[in-house]
Amino acid sequence: MEKQKQNLILILIFSLLCSNGNTFSLSRDYEILLHVKNTQINDQNKSLKDWLPNTYHYPCNWTGITCDSRNKSVTSIDLSEIGIYGDFPFNFCRIPSLQNLSLAVNFLGNSISSHSILPCSHLHLLNISDNLFVGNLPEFNSETFQLRVLDLSLNNFTGNIPASFGRFPRLKTLILSSNLFTGTIPSFLGNLTELTHFELTYTETMKPGSIPSELGNLTKLQFLYLSDINLVGNIPDSVGNLISIENFDLSRNSLSGKIPYAITGMKNVKRIILFENNLSGEIPQGLSNLTSLSLLDLSQNALTGKFSQELGSLNLSILHLNDNFLSGEVPESLALNPNLLNLSLFNNSFSGKLSKGLGKNSALRNIDVSTNNFTGDLPEFLCVRKKLQRLVTFNNRFSGSIPDEFGECDSLIYVRIENNEFSGSVPARFWNLPELDVVKMDHNKFEGSISGSVSRGITKLILSGNRFSGEFPVGVCELVELVEFDIGNNLFTGEVPSCITGMKKLQKLEMQENTFSGEIPGNVSSWTELTELNLSHNRFTGSIPPELGNLPDLTYLDLSVNFLTGKIPVELTNLKLNQFNVSDNKLSGEVPSVFNSRVYLSGLMANPSLCSNVMKTISPCSKHKPFSVVVIIVLVASVVLIFASVLWFLKRKSKFTVGKSKRAYRTISFQRVGFNEEDIIPFLTSENLIGRGGSGLVYKVKVKTGQVVAVKKLWGGNGRQKPEMELVFKSEIETLGRIRHANILKLLFCCSSDDFRILVYEYMENGSLGDVLHEEKCDELLDWSKRFRIALGAAQGLAYLHHDCVPAIVHRDVKSNNILLDHDFVPRIADFGIAKTLQIQGSENAMSRIAGSCGYIAPEYGYTLKVTEKSDVYSFGVVLMELITGKRPNDSCFGENKDIVKWVTEISLSTSHEGVQDCGVTQIVDSRLNLDTSDYEEVEKVLNVALLCTSAFPISRPSMRRVVEFLKDHKVAHPKS
Template structure:
């Protein structure tokens, strides 16, 4: 029996053993075929400048060991190709799909480009995963043939695809993940996508879709877990059918133009954990059915038009984050919210809530972010807000809170941000609250607080802003306040503080604003203030300061607001003050005496000088004329002149000898490069680098005006020492590499460069009228008031940028376009300047490829796509130039407090355009005239032109890069404004 069994198994095994050689041969043939396809595709369709695929060589028989290749562990057949983040370029490598066993093809985060046709896609019908995200593909999306029945994941996100979503995208029977976000798709969202019955993730956000409603059919995707559709130009209402999405975990419809009520059917989302509806036009009350969402953790419906009261059942959920700010909600906050054990973030600001806050708020959860500002709350602040020692931000300003601040808040070591201004709070601030080590902003303005500032304030070493004005604080400033080395804004005005200012305050080098007006300070103004290099505003008015005004105030480089009025100051007005570029200047109501310096001896400054009866002026009334000086004897004059001449000759000899010495030393170690024919040398340039010639200080160095022997004037940028500022070398190389090789009338000329062991010097043509930013926003704000000149500046600057983008090979992206980097000559001809951040673009791979490790540019000018991509394109410059156009038309800075909280100039102008459009008057542009710079007196024709330029600026600052015109097109539109139409402007809230 046993013997028979062995024979039986031998009979079974014999055919299998005979088949092994055949299987082995088949596997070898399959592997050989896959290897040939991989190598052929690599040679024909892949560009690999970083040689990531260097081990793809024929000598290695099995590609299973190659980078990016995965094989089945049993059959050793190629099943996956993943080349993400290899910095590859080329067109879509469809040949990979000829590998018959391939299931996954991932090309994400590279530089592949060009269109993809249906024929390119056809060989890939066996794939389960296809991921080509974060590349440079363009054109329309390809159609898919019906045989793509195995596809589970399709990711075309973060490319430049445009047009409609093809009908075939609704015919994937097994598709679970569809990602098309961050493209240029501009059709409508089709209802047939609701046929994707197996879909789990639906992510098509950040596309400039044509305004359209949410298809009702999307409610059929009952297995969907992630519905991500922000910034998609959605209009209309949220369909009731969305209540059928019972598996949904995340619903994000934020940043659209949805309206109407939140449907009651939303209570059917029994699995939902997060709902994001913020920044729409939703109205009506919050539905009671929200209280059924027991799994809901994050809910944000802020920035809508919601009304009514908060449903108690909804507030009883175990929410982690609740955002309802910027609505019209009213009534009291139900007590039940205080029993929530998970609440971390509560944002109810800018509503019409009233009554007292629940007294136990914060007692039962790790509350971190608390903002109820801009309501009508009364009563005391809850004393348990920081009970769990996690509270980071506390914003309660603009309410009617009264009583004292709880002592428990003084033990809240986690606090970083406290704003409780504009209330009716009183009493003393807990000592501990003054000295929290993590606190960066402390704002107590406009209350009834009293008491002294304690010496323990020195422990608040992270503090950057101390705003306690309009209270009843008293006593002296403690010496320990000087320990706040990072303090940039100190507003202690309108209190009862007294005594002398600690001399050590001059060591607070980061001070930008110091406001002590309307107190009882006495003694002298500290004299050694040269370290206040960042100080822009100094207000010591209405105090009891005595003594002379320090000369050093006149040497502070960026001081533009100086008010010392209503004190007991005496002595002369320092002539150095006339060097300041002042927007506000007031010395009135003191005991100043002597001759008014010539810089202030005109009627413009009369109101700033009155109340000083001992001042004199030869012309300015009502001041008395200055007494004439007695005639000095000729002998004394000759002696004085002789001494002066001797000193001049000695100084000249000393400078000449030092220059020769420096020259000999420099010639041994300097590297000089001339880019234009010049008639001067480095010795003459270096002799001009004195404080008298200093015209600017920036992040990379100092800029001097040098008047040369030939009569020519040049601008000299001396970069900070390389050992002090290592990035100075990058700035130097970027400027030389960019400006040394290009020539254009609207690009500043780099004349020559000089590099030494620890210094770098760049010499440019001098631009008489300085920067556009200074002419629009600085002390020269009264110069560029003619619209025609501003319009000429816009065209010239656009031409310079268009040259960089379209006429340079490779193209150059400036990356720091702003009004301060547009310089104007004596004829107001503009030149783009400051190329320290400029980058060249080489889209075919190589060293010029640009993925930025950090955001480059200046605040207020940076394009929004930096939030979700790191690639550099010309469209980021176009956005920044759009901001400059808005500055030219409105006269406003990119960031201005008049825009309102959390708004920049782009949001301000866009909101005005949207509001005007909604008026339905048929001529929405005419209502934008309130945005125009009131300092100009334009004609009717100028107004029409300005309106069109403002429209062009909105096109340039579109949230979607693909919607922005090229700089070449911008130049065309500026020259032919008939092509600019308000009806073509893509507006969004």
């Protein structure tokens, strides 16, 4: 018994000692954390506000801190994405129990010395990606380091990869992507025998170099990503030793030679991605051994030959062979693959017929065989499993009719079969497939009529260049999402129904070269987004509807070769037309002054009764004018106008009286204002109109307090509000009503009734940035200092939307016309009618259609319809280029098929070694600016930021928070494209 008591006492004493030891360890860690916060990092965003001294010296509930509850010590520090500044905080590594240190996505910078990294030798994970570190990579004393994960990506490290990086004994993950290295891939990385994940991508600064054969020693490697790093030479045979590899990606390099047969030794590979290289030769036949292969992408090479029959036995789920100029026939055996989900063979020289059995044995989702030399019928089983979503066969020589089975393919979303030799009638149910979004069937030999029931979700319906006949398909009028409709060059007849004017989202309407007759529908007020209208080569009669002149975005109007009569409506002069053609009609009267120009001459010809006293090739107008008739008309019109005005005034007065008693208006004030709806609504008159846009009219109103406000009255009225305008109204209220920032336009007040919706904003004296830059509406030149302040202010406004709003807000229509300027040229981001909130941080939301403005839309947006903050970043980069060049995004001076991004990028790359000031000034910088040396330095900094923002890859674009920092303090390295 005595002995048991002694043992118990010893255990208690030992436990007490351990407890004291643990308490001491935690107290030491607590002191180190506070010391680093106070001396090594700048927490200006107050993200670490809970890192405060406490009585118990207990840090385990602080932001980013994880402790081992058993040993009472700090094991992990994760300060990712909290906005800290400073140098590398090496003193964190003084905590001996620390295993994981993540500082990713912050503003840490400067170089990291080999001495400062030494205390971190006991770490298992070190992640400092997406910061601002520069200089050479530090030399690790690698033999003593315990690192399993090392991520140094998305920084500005330069030089070579140090030799010590080949001596990490336990390293499993190494990520070095998106830096500024100048060397090549070193062979000593083949010594990292425990490595399972290696990424080195998007680093074009690297010297051309080959793939070291030593990488074949990495038998545990599962993920290899070496894209866009100037790789040259052959793919070494040693890759066949990568027996554990699942992802093998060498895309966007300059690799040459044949794909080695040894690649068939990668027994577990699921994805082989070799697109955009200079590879040649045939596809190795032994690929049939790779039974786990799900994706094979060999696009944009120069491969020749044809598939091996063995390819059909591959366990493929995705096969990409696009842009390789592969030739020959696709083997029948390919159709036997039970896991083939995606087949992409576009932009090659394949010929012959597609296997009839394609889709019979696998649930095909996407097939793209466009731009080849295929012939014959479409395989009837492509959608037998009801999974096919994309059918793309354009630019081939396919013939025959669309199989009846396609009328049951409810999964189809995207169909492009244009430029073939298809014929016959389209299955009636095909037109009404529920998921259809894009249908392009133009330039074939289809015939028959279009079903009266068409899928309501279609956004593009292109049927031109066929033999479709019958009357206008009335079912099209119900396509509420339709953006583009082209039935030109067919055999349609009859009158065009007035319901066509109800397609509110229509941007392009082409009906040329048919035999339509009757009058052109005139009630076109709903076409607020229409940019192109082509009704040429038909049999339309009557006059040109003057209402066409009120369409805010119409730039292309072709009414030629019809039987139109009457005058050219003077309202058409309101339009900013790139194409105007009313030739070969029966028009009469004097040509409106705006069209009295050689630019429009060809579009006016063959109208014998038209006259002009300016253009000699058109008959001159008579000098004798029926003065008395004109006077009578003016007097009658004046009386009618006065009478109508009195009636209107009495009606409005009566309406206000009723409104006071019945409170017919629904109002919300978002700021403290000294006015109400009665001080606004009577002044929404033509005299106060200052602008019009896609969503409504804008008025300038001075209220009784003396304050001047801007009032937007949304399109719609007479008790019928447009659904999309309701969305704009709600979006503006929900967005601007809850945010406050010096660079975001203030929403003061809103008012709605059954008849209208109005939004009242602070008035911006200097209009929009687009007006000032391009319309010369400003009395003084916008000098560079003002332009830079506008760039910085707008960037701060967008950064607030992206990073400080919860949930984050994506504007989706960033452009110079949506950046307004007050009396001091302080910018305000405006027009949130199509803004979207991201409900989950970092999430991507698919939009039903492309939103934004031409010239500003990020390249990925058009085909993915994914909304991210990086879409706004791209658009802001275009605005920066506008500020530098003074040119519009789609200025004609750039040349054919070029926009401002391509133009500026090409020039900046050609002069990147000489500097903006020394070379290319007259081509890039606005010639109206008078710059000194310091201005040129700032221009070059802003230009580099613009180039980063407009990178083709969203991952390469900085966040708006980083853009603000770049504009404020940092020299931005010149990016390469």
